[in-house]
Amino acid sequence: MLKKASCKICRRLGQKVFLKGEKCLSPKCPFIKRPYAPGPKKKRTTGHLSEYGKQLREKQKIKFYYGLRETQFKNYVKDILKKRSKMSDSTQTLLKKLERRLDNVIFRLGFARSRAQARQMVSHSYFLVDGKPVNIPSFLVKPNMVISFKESKKTKTLIKNLSSLLKNYQPPQWLRLDKEKMEGHILSEPDASEMQDSDISAVFEFYAK
Template identity: 45%
Template sequence: MARYTGPRCRLCRREGMKLFLKGERCYTDKCAFERRSYPPGQHGQAQLRVKLSDYGIRLREKQKVKRIYGVSEKQFRRYFERATRMKGQAGHNLLQLLERRLDNVVYRLGFAASRSQARQMVAHGWFKVNGRTVDIPSYLVDPGEVIELKEKYRNNPQIQENLEAVVRRGVPQWLELDAENFRGTVKALPTREDITMPIQESLIVEFYSR
């Protein structure tokens, strides 16, 4: 499946906000968005004066959320279609499905500095879910499931560094981290209040409903 492999800071600049795609670097002065907060490209600064159409506003919101969670267009469309079949508001359901992805949960628990790093760790079989190895980043966790780092990776300096840095980011209330035993528990399904990024999911619903 094709996946974006170019400069990640370029995506933040394109969406006009920090998407925190590069982990700790996003919190430092080295962050490219801090130095150049206008869109990338030769005419990037000129684009700041361009007023988006209603379609453009909704497209940008969809692109922003898709890039935050690192999923492809085809995957994102599938998540939306599944969200519309669930009870409740389609926008809230969509965000809940994205939050329940195993790579996102690994990132949220603090084992990884970014979702892309978490995706790589999961794909390489670093984690167990309820005692069984799961190497599918899109695996959807359920309440009561336990995500555990395999013992042979627990002395990895990157893991140690990431767990120390999670204090800055915090662990959402629907998850519980046991850092000493390198495991996390899904206490409940994520709610809309657990998602702190400035996302207007209603615009995404309108985009696909046009």
């Protein structure tokens, strides 16, 4: 889904959506070198976006940030729009649902360098949730759940790479990482303040039409 064009996506959106793991945090990140939209100079514009353009851009930011296909993301938003009148905060509901996806949690725990890699690892049955195998990236975790590696997947190479990757890593406050056991514990619901900075109301307006 997001291969060669991933760096161009960030440049087009005018904001990093962290599609390439560690590269996005390094000085070699193309967005740092060229923080403008790709394409010929004469075609670039910093002009005023229409309301629809703003809504589309915000939708794209969140969708690419979590690595979702259009249909997947649309279903999440549409489902919340149907129940919106019964919710105290639909924005937090959407963000928390996206954060609770198993592929995102694997990434947040530091077990993968990107959400794309995390999704692939989940699909290839690398993980157990409360001791049971789960290979569905969209599986939603809940507080008190424990995520661990399948013993058959804990190769020496994997453990060595993870030990180096996790040495100075701290996950978000709603997660606890046991670096010795290579386990993740879900402590609470996600904290919306730690999530992607986007105008979620514009996303709802985009799909409400």
